[in-house]
């Protein structure tokens with residue numbers, strides 16, 4: 036089994052890339068999703084609409100904790116379990132957006148034996164946000180570039196060539212050995228995709244700095260299940276509220292829900308949001324990552340029915356006069 040780690044900051048486009056990789060190369064894959072927070076959304080998104088021939092993706096989720104720090108023993112155990120049970124040709128690991136790539140590689144190296152190989156890691160970089168990430172999350176940003184074998188630029192489809200070239204130069208100066216791909220991966224030929232799955236990691240890979248990732252990433256998250264809004268307009272208004280800061284400083288949100296009769300997926304990356312129609316899902320979920328998140332307000336808006344039932348349920352008949360009066 037060969038392991039390919041696909042890293043990148045929150046919302047950079049890791050899941051979208053993995054989906055494309057699976058479709059283009061049609062290899063025998065398992066995917067391990069390590070999500071920030073307790074509610075996983077990416078596994079369902081990966082599965083959604085994925086039916087290329089007879090192939091389906093074998094997806095494993097690790098929520099709660101980051102595979103580069105607190106849960107590393109669980110991570111090692113999970114990798115070994117996958118190797119010893121399903122034994123796919125490739126295991127694609129998608130760390131949380133705030134994971135330190137060098138540490139993840141070190142953790143994999145500890146369990147590397149002749150049946151497990153490490154491929155040169157891929158980092159996806161949201162080109163539009165690179166200066167902001169560099170300022171706010173320098174340690175994570177530099178680590179994800181330095182430890183990468185290949186750096187792919189996303190969300191720069193409309194950028195001019197000068198802007199792209201400047202970003203390329205800056206990335207090369209951080210990691211002169213990496214292949215920096217300025218051309219969007221969707222335009223790459225089949226050989227390029229195959230090569231990603233062939234290049235083994237060099238022995239002299241970067242050593243992770245002993246630093247505290249939690250400190251480097253002062254982000255919090257909330258995951259909600261059974262979320263709903265009445266219709267698409269309500270979802271639009273809600274997302275406008277998210278990007279305007281009504282629910283706190285949210286830098287990443289994602290989820291899917293039934294609105295009226297349609298199932299919709301939403302994505303928020305910094306101050307932009309998008310909505311896409313999806314196939315019916317077994318349940319609805321939403322995740323919000325950022326700072327100063329207004330949790331109660333989010334619950335009130337998205338779990339109206341649940342929240343109302345729980346918080347304001349009429350009390351059972353009580354003999355206490357105060358309680359009687361306080362009934363709604």
Ligand SMILES: Nc1nc2c(ncn2[C@@H]2O[C@H](COP(=O)(O)OP(=O)(O)OP(=O)(O)O)[C@@H](O)[C@H]2O)c(=O)[nH]1
Pocket residue numbers: 043044045046047048049050051052077131132188189190191192287289302304309
């Ligand atoms: N324009 C553009 N949008 C993209 C690109 N890649 C991903 N997106 C969009 O960006 C949003 C986030 O994409 P994901 O693939 O979920 O990002 P991620 O890195 O897996 O997100 P997290 O796991 O939450 O960190 C989605 O709305 C995607 O459709 C790209 O190259 N260009």
